[in-house]
Amino acid sequence: MNTMDPRPLYARAAAQIASLIATVRPERLESPTPCAEFDVRLLLSHMVGGTRRIAVIGAGGDGLALPPFADGVPDDGWSAAYDEARDRVRAGWADDARLDAPVRVPWGEVPGRIALAGYVMEAVTHTWDLSEALGRPLELDPEPAEFALMIAERVLPDEGREDPELPFGAVVPAPEGADAYGRLAAWTGRRPLVTA
Numbered sequence: 001m002n003t004m005d006p007r008p009l010y011a012r013a014a015a016q017i018a019s020l021i022a023t024v025r026p027e028r029l030e031s032p033t034p035c036a037e038f039d040v041r042l043l044l045s046h047m048v049g050g051t052r053r054i055a056v057i058g059a060g061g062d063g064l065a066l067p068p069f070a071d072g073v074p075d076d077g078w079s080a081a082y083d084e085a086r087d088r089v090r091a092g093w094a095d096d097a098r099l100d101a102p103v104r105v106p107w108g109e110v111p112g113r114i115a116l117a118g119y120v121m122e123a124v125t126h127t128w129d130l131s132e133a134l135g136r137p138l139e140l141d142p143e144p145a146e147f148a149l150m151i152a153e154r155v156l157p158d159e160g161r162e163d164p165e166l167p168f169g170a171v172v173p174a175p176e177g178a179d180a181y182g183r184l185a186a187w188t189g190r191r192p193l194v195t196a
Contacts, residue, residue: 006117006147007093013123013144014086017047020130021079023137029075033133034190040133044078045069047126051085054119057103058092058112064104107155117151124148125188128181132193145180152187 021044029041038046048070057063073081092098099113107118124144131140158171169189174182185192 002111002113004113004117005099006113006120007099009144009147010093010116010120010123011090012141013120013127013148014051014089016138016141016144017123017127017130018079018082018086020127020134020138021047021082023134024078024130026075028134031133032193033129034185034193035129038129040130041075042069043126043130043133044082045071045073047123047130048073048078048081048085050119050122050126051082051089054116055085055088055092057105057115058089058098060092060098060101062104064106117147118155120144121148121151121155121184124181125152125184125190128185129190131181132185140179140181142180145184149180149184149187152184156187158187 024040024044029039029044031040033040033043035043046069049066049068052070053063053066053068055063056066070081070085093112093116099111099116101112102109103112103115105115105118110118125148127140128145131138156168172186172189172191174186175192178186182192
């Protein structure tokens, strides 16, 4: 963990998110997601907001001063808002020195590479959420999910998730034959949507 460079996997995860967001039709914005408190619109808002945060952190700023949601994005503006935020991530994290610089993230002060790895985990988890909500419109790249699952298993204990401030539920059983996305979703306490 202390020598990894999560930037290439973050870039792959972000490109995949951009492709997934491009499939969102306006009539799906109020659809439920595996995150019970989020519909698709609020999930997109959180994905853009989180991406803006890690961009500011990468550039040396206080990302926690930004809200975790993006307000004011029009329904037809999610792709543009996300693309702008991920371009800022690329620029903010371009300097290799940022990987070892101490940064502040919601879970504490850590080296930049650890912070960005955590945001890979968040991005990939929300990729699964959005993909499930949209009926799995794209084949997902397994490598970011395998990395995110490794991070989740290291940083999220399988017990003691009763804290209501923790954005992850108790581990649930992964479906038989689940891919890395399904296993990550299960580790973070998510269940596939039940469709009638």
